[in-house]
Amino acid sequence: MNQNIYVCDVCGYEYDPAQGDPDNGIAPGTSFEAIPDDWSCPICGVDKTNFSKA
Numbered sequence: 001m002n003q004n005i006y007v008c009d010v011c012g013y014e015y016d017p018a019q020g021d022p023d024n025g026i027a028p029g030t031s032f033e034a035i036p037d038d039w040s041c042p043i044c045g046v047d048k049t050n051f052s053k054a
Helices: none
Strands: 006-008 051-053
Touching: none
Parallel strands: none
Antiparallel strands: 006 051
């Protein structure tokens, strides 16, 4: 699996930097580390601390 993908520990949502999260203001190509701390999982709403590297 891609080393740059992070997975939500709560719901399993996968953040892929190549895709970003454009619906929530995160442009494609944005690394997980570069996402603002106030970003939350677009599926279940938990914060970045609930994500683990895939």
